[in-house]
Amino acid sequence: MTCETSFCCESPRARRLPLGLVWLRRDLRLHDHAALSAALRACDRVALAFVFDRDILDALLQRGLQADRRVEFILAAVEEIDAILRERGAALIVRHASAREAIPALAAALGAQAVFCGRDDEPQARERDAAVERALQRDGRALHTVKEHTIFERDEVLTAQGKPYSVFTPYRTAWLARYAAQPQHPWEGELSAGRLASLPAALRHALPTLAELGFAPTNLRELKLPLGASGARELVGDFLRRIDDYDQARDFPARKGPSYLSVHLRFGTVSVRELAAMAWARQQAGSEGARVWLSELVWRDFYFQILFHHPQVVHGAFKPVYDRIQWRNDPAQFAAWCEGRTGYPLVDAAMRQIKQTGYMHNRLRMVVASFLTKDLGIDWRWGERYFADHLNDFDLAANNGGWQWAASSGCDAQPYFRIFNPVAQSEKFDARGDFIRRYLPELAQLSSKDIHAPWKAPTALLQAAGVRLGENYPAPIVRHDLARAETLERYSVMKAQ
Known part of the structure; x- marks a missing residue:
């Protein structure tokens, strides 16, 4: 039977298990690791495994994403964990297979009595985990899941009527009140060599290479994004020096304002419990920047609980009435948006940023999403899928929530x-115009006044700056004022139906 609240062997009188298998997923680190902590409390020895799940990776390859920075990021994190375990006389078991088959098989090969992992509330993940649990139970083994990548999950923050929140602000108020009463302390234990199971020779495989996984190298390392848990610690230290200014700096894409931790949060190379504790302490000391950044962590929890309670949002509008919108869905305009050819410099620079780096500043995510749905009248699901394919930090709950926010x-x-x-x-x-110039060098010679709307600049100034509208930079593909009026009419008609 799955244990989903607290691990059932925490009692001092509970019978300890000889061996537990820790299944790493979106928790690619060894410190403050909820599943590892549960396994160490329950078992004499533990083994750790990670599966490059073909049910996920093959789908990426089928969509033509052979060069996917996320796979490289994961591989770097896995390599770091394996190196640490090898220093302690063990190794990380890594497989390239379907996880629903590989995990029960590994548990059997090891003779593990139980598998421990962090919960994942995405619908496909829940279906996968149910399949793994059934296979383990048939073999007399158990699956134990624990809360890992959120502070509060599922039903932990509810209204006074015992219902899930559907609006963020009251959710945040309740979240903060619960955190004040019940702070989430990081696990302080250490994984010693004596607690690691020795692996049979048949299970000690070399780590797969990127090519063996079917993927090609990307520019990830050229971007100088710190990788693995060690890289996350480096970024945390840097952000801690800047966090007090976060509320003032976060909205300006040319400034070093964000934490740049989103991809590390996504894959668990950093602990959200540590980050929340850090932000909470700074907020209590009077830091407005820390207060605003802590609110961003609350947004994560909010969208995760929305996905858990309303899994239909994966395919449809949270408010079903909005599924009646008659979208324009012009393929040529969608292609222009994807390729950064809309004629609106900030939109185009943002779309080039995501294509070149896999990252997009949060303010710009809102701008480009609003432009796609409200200026071009294109279904939010088209943009959601594009972000899902290109964002390093893609997370279904947050991505879906953000796009539906933009589409209202x-x-x-x-x-x-x-x-x-x-x-x-x-x-x-x-x-x-510093951010625009970084990604649209063809506009670099325009003044700070003209760079935001080149089509309004006098012809002589455009010529002097080397800008030829319709040639080396497009004219706007839509007029914002007309598009706004059309959007208001589109939504009004839908609401009146």
């Missing part, structure tokens, strides 16, 4: 007439 179809109190003006956003958050 999600769990948000704001009405549908929230429409970002891409020029106003550019002038406010990239006033000097």
